Amino acid sequence: MADAIVIDALTGGYEDKTLFQRISLSFPKGAFIALAGPNGSGKSSLLKFLYKQLKPKEGAIRVEQADLSTLKQKALAQRIGFVPQDGRLDFSFTVEETVAMGRYANPLPDDVERIHTAMETCSVLELRDTPVTRISGGELQRTLLARALAQDGKILLLDEPVNHLDIAHQRSVMHLLQDLVKGGYTVVAVLHDLLLAQAYSSWIIFLKDGAVAAYGPTAEVVTEEILKSVYGVESHRIFDPRLDKELLIPAW
Amino acid sequence: MRRHLGWIVLLATLVLALASLAIGSSRIGLKATIGVFTGGNTSSAQRYIILNLRLVRIIASFCAGAILALAGVSYQAVLRNPMADPFILGVSSGASFGVALAIYLGLTSRFGLPFFALAGATGTTLFILALASRKRSSNTVLLLSGVAANYILSAAMTLLLFLNREQYQRILAWSLGTFSTATWNQVAIASLVAALLFLFLFGNHRNLDLLLLDEGSARSSGLEVESVRHRLLLFSSFATALCVSFFGVIGFIGLMAPHVTRLVLGAKHRRLILPTALTGGFLMLFSDTLARILIPTGELPVGIITSLLGVPLFLFLILKGRYRFG
Numbered sequence: 287m288a289d290a291i292v293i294d295a296l297t298g299g300y301e302d303k304t305l306f307q308r309i310s311l312s313f314p315k316g317a318f319i320a321l322a323g324p325n326g327s328g329k330s331s332l333l334k335f336l337y338k339q340l341k342p343k344e345g346a347i348r349v350e351q352a353d354l355s356t357l358k359q360k361a362l363a364q365r366i367g368f369v370p371q372d373g374r375l376d377f378s379f380t381v382e383e384t385v386a387m388g389r390y391a392n393p394l395p396d397d398v399e400r401i402h403t404a405m406e407t408c409s410v411l412e413l414r415d416t417p418v419t420r421i422s423g424g425e426l427q428r429t430l431l432a433r434a435l436a437q438d439g440k441i442l443l444l445d446e447p448v449n450h451l452d453i454a455h456q457r458s459v460m461h462l463l464q465d466l467v468k469g470g471y472t473v474v475a476v477l478h479d480l481l482l483a484q485a486y487s488s489w490i491i492f493l494k495d496g497a498v499a500a501y502g503p504t505a506e507v508v509t510e511e512i513l514k515s516v517y518g519v520e521s522h523r524i525f526d527p528r529l530d531k532e533l534l535i536p537a538w
Numbered sequence: 539m540r541r542h543l544g545w546i547v548l549l550a551t552l553v554l555a556l557a558s559l560a561i562g563s564s565r566i567g568l569k570a571t572i573g574v575f576t577g578g579n580t581s582s583a584q585r586y587i588i589l590n591l592r593l594v595r596i597i598a599s600f601c602a603g604a605i606l607a608l609a610g611v612s613y614q615a616v617l618r619n620p621m622a623d624p625f626i627l628g629v630s631s632g633a634s635f636g637v638a639l640a641i642y643l644g645l646t647s648r649f650g651l652p653f654f655a656l657a658g659a660t661g662t663t664l665f666i667l668a669l670a671s672r673k674r675s676s677n678t679v680l681l682l683s684g685v686a687a688n689y690i691l692s693a694a695m696t697l698l699l700f701l702n703r704e705q706y707q708r709i710l711a712w713s714l715g716t717f718s719t720a721t722w723n724q725v726a727i728a729s730l731v732a733a734l735l736f737l738f739l740f741g742n743h744r745n746l747d748l749l750l751l752d753e754g755s756a757r758s759s760g761l762e763v764e765s766v767r768h769r770l771l772l773f774s775s776f777a778t779a780l781c782v783s784f785f786g787v788i789g790f791i792g793l794m795a796p797h798v799t800r801l802v803l804g805a806k807h808r809r810l811i812l813p814t815a816l817t818g819g820f821l822m823l824f825s826d827t828l829a830r831i832l833i834p835t836g837e838l839p840v841g842i843i844t845s846l847l848g849v850p851l852f853l854f855l856i857l858k859g860r861y862r863f864g
Contacts, residue, residue: 337758363760370754376620377750377805387751390744391760417804430755437759445754 290315290441290472291336296345298335305331305496308345313441313474313489318467320487320504321476324517327493329476330371333443336474337368349441363391367434371445371476373426378417381410381429388436401436408432408462424455431462442466444475448482460486484508484533485526492516508534543802547816551600551823558827559592563834598720598784599826599840600819601728603791605781607818608735610792611811612774615746616767617677623793624778627680627771628687630787632662633779634713635691638698641705651712652724652783659779662687667771714839715786717826724784735777736815742770743807750805788841790848791818791825797852821848 291313299305305328313319321329334340335347338359347354349365357365367388375384385405389395405411408428413421418429427447434442447463448456456479463473464486477483483490483504490507492499499516500507513521513534520537560571566584573580574588609624617626625631636658640646645654669683699706739746745766748756757763778792795818796810803809825843832838 334754337754339754339757359757359762360760363758366758368754368758370752373752373755375750376618377800379747379750379805383747383804383806387744387747387759390748395744433755433759443758 288315289313290317290350291474292348293335294346294348296335296342296347298340298342298344299328299331299496300340304343307496309496309498310345311491311498311501313472315472316467316470317472317489318464318487319472319474319489319491320483321474321491321493322478322480322483322516323493323499328496329493330445332493333368333445333474333476336443337366338362360391363437363439365439366441366443367437367439369427369430369434369442369444369447371449373430375418378419380415380417381405381421381425382414384418384429385410385432385436388433392438400438404432404435405429407435407466422455424451424458427451427455427459428462431459435466440470441472442474444473446476446478448477448479456482480508480513481533481535485529505531510534543799544813544816547813547820551816551820554820554823554827555596555600558596558823558830559588561827562587562592562830594722594725595717595720595826596823597725598728599717599822601725601732602717602781602785602788603795603818603820603822604732604815605728605735605777605818606788606792606822607795607814608732608739608811609774609778609781610794610818611796611807611814612739612746612770613792614796615749615807616770616774617681618750619677619681620797621793622681623789624774625688625782625787625789625792627666627684627775628662628691629659629775629778630782630789631688631691631695633659633782634709634787635695635698636661637712638695638702638709641709642698642702655712655783655786656779658691659782660776662691663772663775663779667768667775711839712786713841715788715841715844716829716837716839717785718837720785728781728784731777731780732815735773736811738773739770739807740811742766743811745770746807747805786839786841788822788825788844790844790852791822794848794852795821 289312293309293311295308295310296306297304297308321332323329331340335342338354349357349362382401382405386401389397389401402411405414408431410425410428410432413425418426421429448459451459460482463475467473487504489502490504491501492512494516500512510521513519521534522537523532523534526533556571560566560568564587566587570580570584571588572578574585606624613622613624613626614620633655636654637651640651640654666683666687669680699709745761748759748761749766753763796814799810799814799817803813825847826840829838829840829843
């Protein structure tokens with residue numbers, strides 16, 4: 287399987303703190319990749335490198351074979367869409383206006399058909415004239431996802447996409463992401479909930495203290511030993527008959 | 539209402555401008571006022587008052603209102619802060635300090651107050667922008683730098699006032715803003731700046747929209763955040779500095795006009811920019827007309843009127859219903 291993103295010996299972080307020391311990773315194309323690890327392990331910061339909010343001190347990042355350091359922000363936007371952890375807006379754009387902002391880097395920024403398709407995919411078309419300040423958390427998350435889809439890239443980065451959502455909305459957002467993966471998207475999602483990661487992701491990356499603790503196919507990587515070494519917690523297995531597989535849950 | 543707001547404000551401005559031409563300390567009346575422009579039977583004194591005294595300040599006040607309103611839209615987007623106004627980064631206190639220093643040093647006869655106001659405002663702007671251009675300086679750093687600049691320059695101006703108490707009234711009158719000293723040269727420059735600022739912001743309407751998102755979303759949507767922010771701050775700050783140097787510090791229009799138009803039109807800048815400029819111009823003209831006519835023997839500083847009118851209207855708007863900045 288070709289790789290959507292390759293990180294090669296990345297060193298970098300913030301002005302006052304180097305977070306990553308020569309880490310290397312590859313993100314398989316068309317996979318649902320969960321990015322997990324304790325708070326402060328560098329998950330959100332890693333995403334910031336991928337959309338160029340942070341620049342590597344050393345090392346290289348390639349997105350769909352293109353060197354990220356030479357890609358203009360607009361060219362990158364046509365490859366990668368991003369959904370933030372807290373995308374709440376204080377200024378009341380309508381849902382359609384918010385989704386249309388995803389077309390900024392595109393040669394046809396006002397392509398209504400493309401905008402409506404993204405909204406339809408995320409089930410927010412009926413909310414098109416509603417201000418985003420008046421929709422629920424789940425609807426906002428879908429709107430932000432539609433905005434990322436409207437960019438026309440095939441890679442989606444999501445920073446804790448189901449944080450603060452009730453289980454029904456969590457389920458619907460995760461199903462939507464799963465459908466997008468089936469449609470050819472590569473999804474990279476920061477997930478704290480390891481049950482969700484095990485239920486939906488095909489690959490998982492564990493970060494700890496700015497280093498890669500483990501990565502590979504989710505079913506192989508998520509083990510009692512890894513959870514103990516990454517989080518310092520014991521865990522045990524339960525069988526989920528609906529998924530027809532064993533899931534690891536923390537020992538509360 | 540949404541579609542026609544621009545036309546409604548433009549029409550209201552024209553009616554207000556005509557009324558403002560007709561009223562004042564010299565009673566001229568509507569018929570004679572129209573006569574000045576249509577070649578009717580009017581005296582030379584009436585023509586002089588209308589064309590050389592009232593028309594110049596009507597256009598000046600409209601242009602100043604438009605500039606401050608446009609700068610307000612720009613600042614609110616760049617700083618991602620609905621409370622931002624054109625003076626938040628210290629432009630007004632820089633200008634006031636420049637004027638106070640020039641009066642204290644006795645330099646005003648050579649260049650005039652606007653020169654020193656522009657120098658003070660520009661110096662402050664460049665200082666704040668130099669801070670903003672530092673790597674990874676956040677909006678919070680920028681805002682706090684502006685607050686610090688405002689405090690220190692206000693303190694310095696107060697010290698100069700204290701040392702030079704006989705000039706207190708002159709400095710105070712300037713700092714509260716007036717269009718009574720507006721000249722046609724100033725009007726020409728202010729209208730050119732208003733037009734250029736409008737065109738510049740309209741050309742950046744998509745950038746302004748994206749700046750209201752979180753930085754990650756703006757960047758990942760393709761926006762070169764730093765360079766766009768700096769361009770917008772630079773242009774808006776210099777336009778504000780020029781306006782302040784000509785007409786003094788006139789508060790609230792730059793904060794209020796964007797909110798008033800957003801309430802009707804929503805947050806999208808393509809729809810917002812022109813009606814905001816017109817609304818700012820209208821509000822300033824209305825305030826200046828009141829400033830001229832409220833006291834029979836003189837006039838009030840226009841800055842007092844904008845605050846007295848603006849604060850209750852503004853509070854009404856933000857407390858009404860579910861208005862959340864748009």
